[in-house]
Each structure stands twice: as C-alpha cells, then as structure tokens.
Amino acid sequence: MKWFHRHRGLMPYVMLAPGLAFLAVFFLVPLGFLAYQSLESGNIDFGYAFTWSWGNYGSAFTDYRPEFVRSIEYAGIATILALVLSYPVAYWIAFRGGRWKNLLLLMIVAPFFVTYLIRTLAWETILSDNGVVVRILQHLHLVSPGGHVLATGTAVIAGITYNFLPFMALPLYVSLEQIDHRLIEAAEDLYASSWKAFLKVTVPLSLPGVVAGTLLTFIPAAGDFINAQLLGAPQNHMIGNVIQSKFLELTDYPAAAAMSFILMGAIIVAVAAYARAVGTEQLSGTAV
Amino acid sequence: MTTLAVPARARARGAANVWAFVRRHVLAFYAALFFLYLLLPIGVVIVFSFNQPVGKFNYTWHEFTFDNWRYWNGVPGIQSAITLSLEIAALASVIATALGTLIALALVRYGFRGRGVTNLLIFLPLSTPEIVMGASLLTLFLNLNFVFGFWTILIAHVMFCISFAVVSVKARLIGFDRHLEEAAMDLGANEWVTFQKVTLPLIAPAILAALLLCFAVSVDDFVVTYFNSGSEVTFPLFVWGAARIGAPPQVNVIGSAIFIIALTAMLLNVAVQTRRTKGAVTE
Structure with missing residues (x-):
C-alpha cells in the first residue's frame, strides 16, 4: 500500500493491466494467428505450412463472390429496414413516452431475453408454409399459390431485421432523447412548420444515433449465418455460412481465415464509406 | 349569410x-403495431411451449398440454446443456465484470497516457463480427x-464480456463524485478502506x-461458443x-422460462429506478 502511495501514477496501469492483458492475449493475438493461418497452404491431413499464399485471398473472393455480395446486400437491406421501422417508434418514445419511457424501452429489448436461436426458430414457425402469414400473403397475391416465404432471401432479410432491431432502436432513442426541445420550439417560433422543424432540427440532431445504430446493426448482420441457415435455402447462404462450414466441417482453415479477413475488410470499407458520407465527426462521436 | 357560414366553419x-x-x-398506432411485431415471436415461443406436436416438428398447433413444462x-x-450454460455464464460474468470494472474505474478516475489505445482495445471486440472473433480464437487454440x-x-x-462490462460500468460512473473518496482519505482512511467503504457501495449498482448484462450475453451466445x-x-x-432434426417443445419451455426470469428481473430494476428518480425529485 505504501508503495502504491508513492507511485500513484502507476495506479491506473495496475488497474488496467489484468483486463487489457486478457484482451490482448485472447482477442488481439488470435487475430494475429488468424492472419498467419490465412497465408498458409496445405490440408488437415498433411499439415499446414506458412507459404505467404496470398492466393487464398484471391480464390476466396473469386470462388465465393455471390456469398460476399449477398452478405453485404442482405445486411444493407436489413439495416435500412431496421432504421425505417424503428425511427418513428424511437421518436415516439423519446418525445411522447413520458413516464412510460423505461417500460417501453424494456419492451424494445424484450426480444433479447429469448435466446437468439429460439426467436429465429419462432420465425421459422411463423413463416412456415401452412402458417397464417403465408396464407394471408397468398390471399393478397403477394405470394403465388403454393409459394413459400421460408427458404427465400425475403425470410433471411426479415429474420436479420428482426434479430438486430434493438441495436438500431436503442441508439436512435438515446440521441432523440437528448435533443433540447427548446430548439424545436425555436424553429417553430420562427415559422417553420412542424414537419420542417422535424426535418431541419430533429433529424440532423439525431444523426449520431442513426450512425451508431447503423453500425451496430450492419456489422453483426454482415457476419451472421444463423438466419441464412435456419430461414434460408443454400442459395441464400451468406459468407458466414461458408466460413463456418470451412472451419468446422471442411477443416479448410487457410481459406476460411482468408475469408474472415475479407469480411472484416469489407465491413471496414463499408463503414468508412458510410463515415465519409455522413461525416467522420458523427462517427468518432459515437465511438465509446 | 352568417347563418350559412357558421356550419361550414364548424365542419x-x-x-x-x-x-x-x-x-x-398515428405515431402511437404505429408504435402499437411495431410492438406487436416485436413481441409476436415471443408469443409464439410461449404458446408453442404448451403444444403437443404431431411428429418431430413443433410448427403447427395440435393440442394443449402441460407435459412439456x-x-x-x-x-x-x-x-x-442448461447446467453448462449457467456455470459458464456465472463464472464468465464474475471474471469479466471484475476485470471490466477495474478498467472502467481507471478510465473514469485517472488521466493517463494510453487512454486512446485503451478505448480502442475496448471498442474493437464490440465492433468485430462474432464469427471473426470465434474463428480467430479457434486458430489460437488449435495452434x-x-x-x-x-x-x-x-x-x-x-x-x-469484458467490453460489455467496461461500457456498462463506465456509463454509470460518469456522475461519480471523487470528492467523497477524498473526504474519506482526509479523514484518515487508507486507499483500501476508502475503496471498501466508499467507492464500492457507490459503484455497486453499476457492478450489478x-x-x-454479461450473464445475459454469455447465456445467449452461440457463434463464438460454436x-x-x-x-x-x-x-x-x-x-x-x-433444430436440424426438429426442436422439441422443451426448447420453447426453456426459452420461455429464460424470458420470464429476465423480464421479471428487468421489471424490478425499472421499478426500483423509477422509485429512485421519484425520490430524487421529491428531495
């Protein structure tokens, strides 16, 4: 204790050390191993050797381009859907929630209390061929008679949208909640219609929430394979499905490792492009 | 003329x-629809936990039964499987919260070189796809x-879990009053006693x-565990x-039970928070 007193400046490092060391050893170092593995060649029976085989990246991309494109496409559509679906509700809770705010937020995170896989299986039940949803859609001629929803891209996108919705709704709510109502009143005092005040004041001020929600939804969605596996057909498989089967079924580690890095790279590029579009200030504002 | 104008204006x-x-x-109506959509699958999980399915697939309603429960x-x-999940979640949440609380305290209380790196290292796992985390750990363990x-x-x-713990504790430490600790030290308490008697009780809700949060995230995790x-x-x-061969209704039973337990805990938490804020207002 005396020693600590004398070296007070060390205190924060002592407190940080165990946790950060754990993250370094079991998060950063594994990424290094993954990078190393992605440049190996060989197979499980004869062993792998490090050969700088950059070809793994090329062939991963050319062989599985549809899955990469589909991952970005499905995740992108699901993110936009989640944004459009949850913005009005986040707005309603933030501005009209009153003393029910906490309860309404609890209802938004309620799906998280049911195991991820179980709620996805519930969608399998809801969208099954003899379920009510499919029958209604058939009545409305939105689905051809004898057609399916399950085992289509629509079902996969619907599942992803649902499963990551709270990741979108919560940051939206937080940013809308923080808006100073006097700013909106000021706009209205200056003869802005309430619609115009919403567009010119509320929406720009909620942008940090939009950015955070978009990232929090898009990133896990692009790497997801559960929805595609349970709600989709093989032709709806995403890159996560390929990585998963290469690692755990085909034991083609180098190819799978290369794909993991391409996925990460693609996400970083998508995020960076998005950050350019909306401005990095918003992005760094949301980071921790 | 005026007699005509009045009903027109009234109309x-x-x-x-x-x-x-x-x-x-319209917003309230939309919100109601939204919540219906959000809660529909949960309703399905609970309803089908009382189903007696014909055959292997618990997709169509057949007969009501308590047997699954x-x-x-x-x-x-x-x-x-449930026992293992609970054991892992209990241990992981305690370890991660201990490590995470220390990091959060250091970040909130001290100015030190390396804050940026620390923040980045906390943020990275949260923004890495689970499948990449799972795969990279697999290669580490294999090698x-x-x-x-x-x-x-x-x-x-x-x-x-560490990052979740740090973010969660940090969020609640922002309004932390350092003067209380200094007061304790001025009154002769050493650092350990101060931590035990002042800091810990103050941050207990954040730790809880x-x-x-860590428990919930751990119990629910599939990808990294897989x-x-x-x-x-x-x-x-x-x-x-x-799921590959048709999930038995018992899966719905456990899913419903986890949901009900978690919801009860959260409702209690909301009730306590509401009462506390009310108390703070009346003070």
Whole structure:
C-alpha cells in the first residue's frame, strides 16, 4: 500500500493491466494467428505450412463472390429496414413516452431475453408454409399459390431485421432523447412548420444515433449465418455460412481465415464509406 | 349569410379536429403495431411451449398440454446443456465484470497516457463480427494445442464480456463524485478502506448491471461458443443441434422460462429506478 502511495501514477496501469492483458492475449493475438493461418497452404491431413499464399485471398473472393455480395446486400437491406421501422417508434418514445419511457424501452429489448436461436426458430414457425402469414400473403397475391416465404432471401432479410432491431432502436432513442426541445420550439417560433422543424432540427440532431445504430446493426448482420441457415435455402447462404462450414466441417482453415479477413475488410470499407458520407465527426462521436 | 357560414366553419373545424386527432395518434398506432411485431415471436415461443406436436416438428398447433413444462428435462442432453450454460455464464460474468470494472474505474478516475489505445482495445471486440472473433480464437487454440471444452468456452466468454462490462460500468460512473473518496482519505482512511467503504457501495449498482448484462450475453451466445466448444454442449448449441432434426417443445419451455426470469428481473430494476428518480425529485 505504501508503495502504491508513492507511485500513484502507476495506479491506473495496475488497474488496467489484468483486463487489457486478457484482451490482448485472447482477442488481439488470435487475430494475429488468424492472419498467419490465412497465408498458409496445405490440408488437415498433411499439415499446414506458412507459404505467404496470398492466393487464398484471391480464390476466396473469386470462388465465393455471390456469398460476399449477398452478405453485404442482405445486411444493407436489413439495416435500412431496421432504421425505417424503428425511427418513428424511437421518436415516439423519446418525445411522447413520458413516464412510460423505461417500460417501453424494456419492451424494445424484450426480444433479447429469448435466446437468439429460439426467436429465429419462432420465425421459422411463423413463416412456415401452412402458417397464417403465408396464407394471408397468398390471399393478397403477394405470394403465388403454393409459394413459400421460408427458404427465400425475403425470410433471411426479415429474420436479420428482426434479430438486430434493438441495436438500431436503442441508439436512435438515446440521441432523440437528448435533443433540447427548446430548439424545436425555436424553429417553430420562427415559422417553420412542424414537419420542417422535424426535418431541419430533429433529424440532423439525431444523426449520431442513426450512425451508431447503423453500425451496430450492419456489422453483426454482415457476419451472421444463423438466419441464412435456419430461414434460408443454400442459395441464400451468406459468407458466414461458408466460413463456418470451412472451419468446422471442411477443416479448410487457410481459406476460411482468408475469408474472415475479407469480411472484416469489407465491413471496414463499408463503414468508412458510410463515415465519409455522413461525416467522420458523427462517427468518432459515437465511438465509446 | 352568417347563418350559412357558421356550419361550414364548424365542419371545417371538425375536419381539422379529425386531422389533428389522426396526427396526434398515428405515431402511437404505429408504435402499437411495431410492438406487436416485436413481441409476436415471443408469443409464439410461449404458446408453442404448451403444444403437443404431431411428429418431430413443433410448427403447427395440435393440442394443449402441460407435459412439456412438467418434463422440461425429458429430452436427453437438455439438462446438462442448461447446467453448462449457467456455470459458464456465472463464472464468465464474475471474471469479466471484475476485470471490466477495474478498467472502467481507471478510465473514469485517472488521466493517463494510453487512454486512446485503451478505448480502442475496448471498442474493437464490440465492433468485430462474432464469427471473426470465434474463428480467430479457434486458430489460437488449435495452434497452441488447447483441449477444446469447458475452459476454452469460458475464456471465449470472458473475452467478449469484458467490453460489455467496461461500457456498462463506465456509463454509470460518469456522475461519480471523487470528492467523497477524498473526504474519506482526509479523514484518515487508507486507499483500501476508502475503496471498501466508499467507492464500492457507490459503484455497486453499476457492478450489478454489468454482471447481469454479461450473464445475459454469455447465456445467449452461440457463434463464438460454436467455434470453441469441442464436444461440450451449451444450451444454444443444444438448440442448434435440435433444430436440424426438429426442436422439441422443451426448447420453447426453456426459452420461455429464460424470458420470464429476465423480464421479471428487468421489471424490478425499472421499478426500483423509477422509485429512485421519484425520490430524487421529491428531495
């Protein structure tokens, strides 16, 4: 204790050390191993050797381009859907929630209390061929008679949208909640219609929430394979499905490792492009 | 002329009222639909936990029964899977919360070189796709010849829980008043006593919140566990395996039970928070 007193400046490092060391050893170092593995060649029976085989990246991309494109496409559509679906509700809770705010937020995170896989299986039940949803859609001629929803891209996108919705709704709510109502009143005092005040004041001020929600939804969605596996057909498989089967079924580690890095790279590029579009200030504002 | 104008204006006002009513309530109506959509699958999970399915697939409603709840562990493997999930979640949440609380305290209380790096290292796991985390840990364990099982699952869960713990504790420490600690030290308490008697009681709610969050995240995790479990089976892995051949209704029973327990805990938390804020206002 005396020693600590004398070296007070060390205190924060002592407190940080165990946790950060754990993250370094079991998060950063594994990424290094993954990078190393992605440049190996060989197979499980004869062993792998490090050969700088950059070809793994090329062939991963050319062989599985549809899955990469589909991952970005499905995740992108699901993110936009989640944004459009949850913005009005986040707005309603933030501005009209009153003393029910906490309860309404609890209802938004309620799906998280049911195991991820179980709620996805519930969608399998809801969208099954003899379920009510499919029958209604058939009545409305939105689905051809004898057609399916399950085992289509629509079902996969619907599942992803649902499963990551709270990741979108919560940051939206937080940013809308923080808006100073006097700013909106000021706009209205200056003869802005309430619609115009919403567009010119509320929406720009909620942008940090939009950015955070978009990232929090898009990133896990692009790497997801559960929805595609349970709600989709093989032709709806995403890159996560390929990585998963290469690692755990085909034991083609180098190819799978290369794909993991391409996925990460693609996400970083998508995020960076998005950050350019909306401005990095918003992005760094949301980071921790 | 005036006698004619009055009903016209009244009618106009009526229409305006209807429009105002619609405008005021369209959002509420939409929100109701939204919540219906959000809660629909949960309803399905609970309803189908009382179903007696014909054949293997619990997709269509057949007959009401309590048997699934009475014999919740009547499917081979389900009980050991639940036990393993609870053990891992309990251990992982305690370890991760301990490590995470220390990091959060250091970040909030001290100015030091390396804050940026620390923040980045906390933020990275939260923004990395789970499949990449799972895969990279798998390659680490493979290359170091780890035996896959309980310990690899535990390490993985602690790893992805730490960031959640830090973020959760930090969020509640922002309004932390350092003067209280200084006052204790001025009154002769050493650092350890100060921590025990002042700091810890103050941050206890933050620690509890982090514990619950880590527990929930750990119990629910599938992807990272799937990559690093070897032949051990946690509850989500059991569901995954069962889904391929038709998940038994007992899966719905456990899902419903977890939902009800978690919801009760959260409702209690909301009630306590509401009372506390009310108390703060009246003070």
